[in-house]
Every structure is written in C-alpha cells, then in structure tokens.
Amino acid sequence: MFASSTQSVPAVQVVPRHIAIIMDGNGRWAKKRLLPRVAGHKRGLDAVRDTVKTCIDLGVGYLTLFAFSTENWRRPADEVNFLMELFFVALDREVERLHQNNIQLRVIGARERFSAAIRQRIDAAEAKTAANSGLVLTIAADYGGRWDVLQAVNRLHAQGVAQIDEAGLAANLSMAYAPEPDLFIRTGGEQRISNFLLWQLAYAELYFTDLLWPDFGKEALEAALSSFRSRERRFGRTSEQLPQAHRRG
C-alpha cells in the first residue's frame, strides 16, 4: 500500500516517482499539416516510444499515459475505429520490445466496450510483462476518473463495507499498485484534467505545455522535469516548516 498525500506527507523527490500524461493535440498536429486527424494519432505513438525511453533513462518508476477517455467514445465512429485498430496493432508490435526492456505493462479502464480481440491482447501483454521489475507503464484506455472512483465504491459496497475510508477507497482504485502521480503533464495547450486520475491528482504538480503530443520529445520532458524541480511541494504546510533542501526561493 502506498502512502496517501492527504493522510501523510510524501517524501519529496528530485525525479518524480510517477508521471501521468494527457497526450493531447494529435488531431491539431495533423490538421496543421493538412493530414487526416488519424495521421496525428499514428505519430503520437512515436512520441510514446520516446517518452518511455526517456523515463527509463531518468529512473522514473511509473509512467501513466491517457490514451482514450470514457468520453472519447463520443467521437466519429471512423476515428474511434482507427484508434482501436492502432491500440490493437501497438499491443501486438510493441509488447516484445517492452518486455525486452523489463517494462511492466498495465492497462486501466472499463474494457467492456473493447472487442474480444483487444481484450485478449491486453490480458496477454499484461501477463507476459507481469514479472518485469523496471518501469511500470500504465495505459489508461476507456478510462475515466469518475468511472474509477465509482467502480471502487461499488466493489466496496459488494463486499458489504458500509463506512468507506480513504485507505479502503484507494486500495480499490484501478491504480492501487502505484503511488500517486508527483507530476501531471498535459500537452496540446488545454488546461484541464478531462476526467483523468481525479482522486490521485490531489497533490500532483500540474504542468501544461502548448506543444502538441507528436512534437513532445526528450527536451520537452526535460523542461517539464526542470519545472517540477523548481516547485515547492508543501502539502498544506508553510514554507518555513519544510526542510531547508525542499524550500524554493
């Protein structure tokens, strides 16, 4: 069980232990080049590869990527179908490489609306990489923060738990295996959470960049990390209460 940022004061790290990213701006990247939106999604996969590599090099423990939200089903059927196909192909092609790199792959989200073929690929990829001890890479697909809180509450309800506490709820969230994100990044210029990890972002440092996701490379991630290092993480306390090394300015 990982410490909760509201129940205790987390250790402050130089390199975030967990980075969560909303990979936004694929459609606009393509539009700028007069390409179909889906070309942006394709290029987005290259940015995923780069980001995974940089996280490994930097010693990040957990990387969580928002790939498809519960609200993204509202998009035109053609785009949804393309994204499903891309997800399927990526699961097929990338898993061996992830495995070679000692990465543990996890997928969080509702899953029911995925095809049986995709569900089977997800299960196989998770099983293959389950014992890996390197980066824990989580893909949030058909994921919504509200869905996650509700499925946790419903699980507790089914177990007959009448009084729910923080620890009990957190233990039933779909990412109970990971510490809360230290750093949240959103590309694409929008400054919103769009129903990502609502519970776990309570004390995350938020970083927004106008770069579109396919343009987000190593330097861009380093800029986010540099911003992260400049933050004073107080978790409710005053600056004077912090150890000298954790004070900024």
Ligand code: IPE
């Ligand atoms: C993010 O890029 C990828 C998904 C939501 C699947 P978008 O497709 O939202 O790109 P923009 O925001 O329209 O540019």
Ligand code: IPE
């Ligand atoms: C958020 O991006 C979801 C993902 C990146 C998967 P959206 O493009 O769907 O977000 P909104 O609709 O602009 O808030």
Ligand code: MG
């Ligand atoms: Mg978008």
